[in-house]
Amino acid sequence: MLAIGLLMKEHRLIERMIKLIDKEVQEMKGGKPPDGDFIDTAVDFIKMYADRCHHGKEEDILFRDLGKKNLSPEHKSTMEQLIKGHIWGRETVRKLVDARSRYVQGDQKARDEIIGQLEKLVKFYPPHIEKEDKHFFLPCMDYFTGEEKEAMLKECYDFDQKLIHEKYKAVVEKYEEGG
Numbered sequence: 367m368l369a370i371g372l373l374m375k376e377h378r379l380i381e382r383m384i385k386l387i388d389k390e391v392q393e394m395k396g397g398k399p400p401d402g403d404f405i406d407t408a409v410d411f412i413k414m415y416a417d418r419c420h421h422g423k424e425e426d427i428l429f430r431d432l433g434k435k436n437l438s439p440e441h442k443s444t445m446e447q448l449i450k451g452h453i454w455g456r457e458t459v460r461k462l463v464d465a466r467s468r469y470v471q472g473d474q475k476a477r478d479e480i481i482g483q484l485e486k487l488v489k490f491y492p493p494h495i496e497k498e499d500k501h502f503f504l505p506c507m508d509y510f511t512g513e514e515k516e517a518m519l520k521e522c523y524d525f526d527q528k529l530i531h532e533k534y535k536a537v538v539e540k541y542e543e544g545g
């Protein structure tokens with residue numbers, strides 16, 4: 367198993383969630399009121415799984431180690447685009463959360479913004495994932511020795527292991543600080 371094998375497996379679950387979000391978006395466009403529980407679930411999935419857990423391992427382990435290598439100009443530029451995509455995704459989720467709270471407070475106009483931000487995320491993930499799966503991860507493995515690949519995989523497991531603790535510590539702290 368390689369670290370990129372783990373990351374590709376995570377891509378498959380992200381794709382499944384994106385499909386569900388797309389379905390919800392189409393229904394909302396057809397007039398269905400926003401389903402607050404679904405939006406919260408989608409936000410939590412994107413924030414915690416797609417961003418913290420998945421992009422976290424890409425940035426803090428794979429991209430960090432690739433950054434120490436003498437990358438071809440093409441790979442260097444792809445990696446920069448991928449990182450920019452992650453930053454853009456975080457900003458989009460922030461706007462989505464903001465629109466969701468305005469909607470809950472009675473701002474009816476926020477409904478269109480919720481749809482718009484969700485739709486942007488639905489459009490962002492498939493090409494981002496395809497670029498990584500088909501044009502980046504595999505060729506990039508050639509920069510690493512067997513030992514380096516093993517160390518990356520181990521670090522990925524350690525990273526995942528800490529996440530659930532990090533998540534629920536943050537939940538408790540949020541409410542200790544008054545929500």
Ligand SMILES: [Fe+2]
Pocket residue numbers: 421424448452494498
């Ligand atoms: Fe990525």
Ligand SMILES: [Fe+2]
Pocket residue numbers: 373377420421424495498
């Ligand atoms: Fe990815």
